[in-house]
Amino acid sequence: MAAKRGPRVRPGVLDIAPYVPGTSALPGAHPVIKLSSNETPFGPSPRALEAYHAAASSLSRYPDGSARSLREAIAKLYGLDAGRIVCGAGSDEVLNLLAGAYLGPGDEAIYSEHGFLVYRIAILARGATPVVAPETDLTANVDAILARVSPATRLVFIANPNNPTGTYLAFDEVKRLRAGLPDDVLLVLDAAYAEYVRKNDYETGIELVATTDNTVMTRTFSKIYGLAYLRLGWAYCPTEIADALNRIRGPFNVSGPAIAAGVAALADQAWVERAVEHNEVWRSRMTEALAAIGIGVTPSAANFLLLHFPKGNGRSAPEADRFLHERRIILRRVGEYGLPDALRMTIGSEEENRAVIGALTSFMRGNGAARS
Numbered sequence: 001m002a003a004k005r006g007p008r009v010r011p012g013v014l015d016i017a018p019y020v021p022g023t024s025a026l027p028g029a030h031p032v033i034k035l036s037s038n039e040t041p042f043g044p045s046p047r048a049l050e051a052y053h054a055a056a057s058s059l060s061r062y063p064d065g066s067a068r069s070l071r072e073a074i075a076k077l078y079g080l081d082a083g084r085i086v087c088g089a090g091s092d093e094v095l096n097l098l099a100g101a102y103l104g105p106g107d108e109a110i111y112s113e114h115g116f117l118v119y120r121i122a123i124l125a126r127g128a129t130p131v132v133a134p135e136t137d138l139t140a141n142v143d144a145i146l147a148r149v150s151p152a153t154r155l156v157f158i159a160n161p162n163n164p165t166g167t168y169l170a171f172d173e174v175k176r177l178r179a180g181l182p183d184d185v186l187l188v189l190d191a192a193y194a195e196y197v198r199k200n201d202y203e204t205g206i207e208l209v210a211t212t213d214n215t216v217m218t219r220t221f222s223k224i225y226g227l228a229y230l231r232l233g234w235a236y237c238p239t240e241i242a243d244a245l246n247r248i249r250g251p252f253n254v255s256g257p258a259i260a261a262g263v264a265a266l267a268d269q270a271w272v273e274r275a276v277e278h279n280e281v282w283r284s285r286m287t288e289a290l291a292a293i294g295i296g297v298t299p300s301a302a303n304f305l306l307l308h309f310p311k312g313n314g315r316s317a318p319e320a321d322r323f324l325h326e327r328r329i330i331l332r333r334v335g336e337y338g339l340p341d342a343l344r345m346t347i348g349s350e351e352e353n354r355a356v357i358g359a360l361t362s363f364m365r366g367n368g369a370a371r372s
């Protein structure tokens with residue numbers, strides 16, 4: 001038989017399990033409570049919306065390919081060098097650019113056991129080999145990561161706090177990780193949930209980026225800024241790394257409306273503050289309320305909780321998920337993260353949170369319609 005003709009996909013690509021986003025809709029017309037993708041219940045700042053609408057008058061123009069106004073606004077807010085900021089269509093793009101610039105066939109990249117799955121995809125897409133470091137108590141373990149470094153290791157991805165666990169590494173641990181990694185290994189600190197963290201021992205990583213030439217921090221407008229639909233993220237990098245990313249990114253990778261909305265969103269820090277306060281209150285209320293009905297919750301530093309269900313007995317995570325769907329509530333299944341007995345719940349509005357507690361109380365008591 002003749003060999004198969006036609007384009008040959010690169011090694012690694014067909015090993016990728018396509019990313020499964022959180023469920024976003026259910027059959028039927030009734031509204032749903034969607035707490036599956038860690039979106040903010042407040043939506044974007046009205047100022048960001050206004051800037052977005054205003055951008056509609058310029059849709060025929062190419063955007064500023066360097067996103068200068070946005071980089072300058074970010075630099076001003078955080079006290080950074082705008083020349084070392086690279087923006088992308090979501091931090092997903094930035095993470096993929098980093099993999100594209102630093103990984104190829106034969107290289108290894110490390111992420112932790114329950115780490116964000118976009119890393120695995122980005123690694124495999126470059127033909128590189130993912131290496132998974134086990135966690136301790138659902139938290140990244142610095143020693144386990146360091147133990148998996150080999151001469152082929154080129155990059156380490158850490159989400160801090162991590163999704164879907166909500167756990168975080170104290171800055172001392174992040175520094176210990178950096179110090180233990182070889183100088184030619186790039187450390188990527190994905191701080192997508194940084195704004196939500198209120199811990200004295202937490203740092204986003206800006207200081208490490210400033211003081212080393214092999215660490216990058218990534219951030220997003222998708223979470224606390226409420227602009228997930230628009231796709232906007234950024235990285236703070238050493239100069240040479242910013243230069244590398246700028247060479248391989250699309251010349252107009254961030255849209256004009258995204259740049260405009262991002263600048264306006266940054267100018268409304270009161271909006272961010274309100275979302276943080278709400279999250280503080282409801283993260284602890286929900287943690288307590290869930291514990292009171294027998295659902296274990298991993299302590300979270302972010303805007304979501306990992307809920308642990310008993311195995312079997314009609315109270316399992318898949319059964320809880322079905323039960324909630326019948327009540328039009330969507331949480332996130334996390335089986336593909338190695339957590340088949342858990343569901344991830346975004347902290348929602350007061351009304352949404354109360355609806356979840358009400359439904360899960362019925363579920364755990366076993367007086368719901370969906371029992372089988």
Ligand SMILES: *Cc1c(COP(=O)(O)O)cnc(C)c1O
Binds near residue numbers: 038090163233
């Ligand atoms: C949501 C999330 C992001 C953000 O992705 P975007 O592409 O910016 O929307 C990045 N990292 C982690 C760990 C996340 O959970």
